[in-house]
Amino acid sequence: MIRSDKFGIVTIEAWPVELPLSAPFVVASGSMSVAHNIFVRLTLQSGAYGYGEMAPFPDISGEDQAACLAAFPAAAQCILGQSVLNWRKLLYQLAESTREMPSVRCGLETALLDALCREMGIPMWVLWGGADVRVRQTDVTLPIGPLDQVVATARAWYARGFRMFKMKVGHDVDEDVRRVEAVYAACPQTTFILDANQGFSFEEARGCMEAMERLHLPVMVFEQPVARENVEGFVALRRRGTIPIAADESVRSLDDARCLLEQRAVDVLNLKITKCGVAESLDIAGLARASGIKLMIGGMVESRVTMGCSWSLVLGLGGFEFLDLDMPLLLSVDPVQGGYGYEGPALQPWDGSGLGMEMRNEPSSVIVVE
Numbered sequence: 001m002i003r004s005d006k007f008g009i010v011t012i013e014a015w016p017v018e019l020p021l022s023a024p025f026v027v028a029s030g031s032m033s034v035a036h037n038i039f040v041r042l043t044l045q046s047g048a049y050g051y052g053e054m055a056p057f058p059d060i061s062g063e064d065q066a067a068c069l070a071a072f073p074a075a076a077q078c079i080l081g082q083s084v085l086n087w088r089k090l091l092y093q094l095a096e097s098t099r100e101m102p103s104v105r106c107g108l109e110t111a112l113l114d115a116l117c118r119e120m121g122i123p124m125w126v127l128w129g130g131a132d133v134r135v136r137q138t139d140v141t142l143p144i145g146p147l148d149q150v151v152a153t154a155r156a157w158y159a160r161g162f163r164m165f166k167m168k169v170g171h172d173v174d175e176d177v178r179r180v181e182a183v184y185a186a187c188p189q190t191t192f193i194l195d196a197n198q199g200f201s202f203e204e205a206r207g208c209m210e211a212m213e214r215l216h217l218p219v220m221v222f223e224q225p226v227a228r229e230n231v232e233g234f235v236a237l238r239r240r241g242t243i244p245i246a247a248d249e250s251v252r253s254l255d256d257a258r259c260l261l262e263q264r265a266v267d268v269l270n271l272k273i274t275k276c277g278v279a280e281s282l283d284i285a286g287l288a289r290a291s292g293i294k295l296m297i298g299g300m301v302e303s304r305v306t307m308g309c310s311w312s313l314v315l316g317l318g319g320f321e322f323l324d325l326d327m328p329l330l331l332s333v334d335p336v337q338g339g340y341g342y343e344g345p346a347l348q349p350w351d352g353s354g355l356g357m358e359m360r361n362e363p364s365s366v367i368v369v370e
């Protein structure tokens with residue numbers, strides 16, 4: 001018999017953290033050189049605790065650090081005092097109370113699940129079922145930039161063993177095509193995911209896709225080619241081209257996913273827990289599996305805390321075809337120790353409890369909800 005009182009949530013803390021990127025992260029919809037994130041620590045009656053992270057990307061989700069810190073106390077209050085044994089109920093409660101603040105939801109969900117798994121003494125991927133526990137390779141992102149610089153960056157990743165590049169496009173079709181061509185010429189064993197971050201009109205997206213086909217560039221997926229609401233554009237691109245189409249910004253919720261599937265608009269869904277939360281990502285993953293749609297998993301500009309939770313879904317649920325879990329490699333700091341590791345592009349499973357991570361530094365200014 002599990003003593004359930006040990007699992008009650010007694011304290012939830014949050015503090016801001018600045019995570020500089022090694023190089024500016026430029027995509028069609030904006031750019032970032034420092035991630036202004038927030039760490040969360042959730043403590044149980046037993047003394048066990050877990051970590052989470054809010055990773056707002058203002059140009060993509062509209063949230064920023066100040067808004068997340070302001071929303072944190074009320075969101076934390078809604079689960080305070082409850083038992084994490086009822087984790088799914090708590091996750092759905094959080095989803096209701098943070099509808100417009102997905103990164104707040106994700107930070108609290110991750111901390112809650114980490115604390116639960118630590119108290120139970122299991123790695124987080126065990127909670128999801130351990131369906132696909134093995135080493136996996138991630139892609140690496142090449143942001144938009146001057147051609148020579150992007151090729152030099154690609155060569156450096158290639159030398160470290162990376163063989164799948166996520167090329168950010170959506171800025172200018174001709175330049176984008178030249179960049180992909182040049183990277184392929186420099187790194188001949190690679191395959192590509194193109195991510196336009198909503199930057200193209202339908203005609204531009206079609207032009208980009210046709211150029212890729214004409215030049216025989218090995219593009220595995222074309223992600224978010226057009227605007228979030230342009231579902232007809234997705235459908236038309238899928239009909240015309242041979243490259244699988246993925247939705248990212250177009251899928252922020254289970255309803256979004258259902259709508260895209262009903263209209264046969266996508267081949268691949270890109271899940272991000274910072275975008276959809278953990279509970280809703282679980283539901284979307286189930287829907288995708290039932291519908292025969294492929295899954296990608298990615299993230300915003302986040303540390304190994306959030307990415308560790310995402311990686312746990314890959315290991316635990318199975319069924320993820322494309323891994324875009326490179327973000328911690330693009331940061332110039334690693335604020336945590338322990339947990340999963342990278343060897344070149346290979347993500348290693350871990351066997352510590354929860355996420356298996358500890359903070360390298362104790363925070364100075366903390367908001368406490370207790």
Ligand SMILES: [Mg+2]
Binds near residue numbers: 248249
């Ligand atoms: Mg994307």
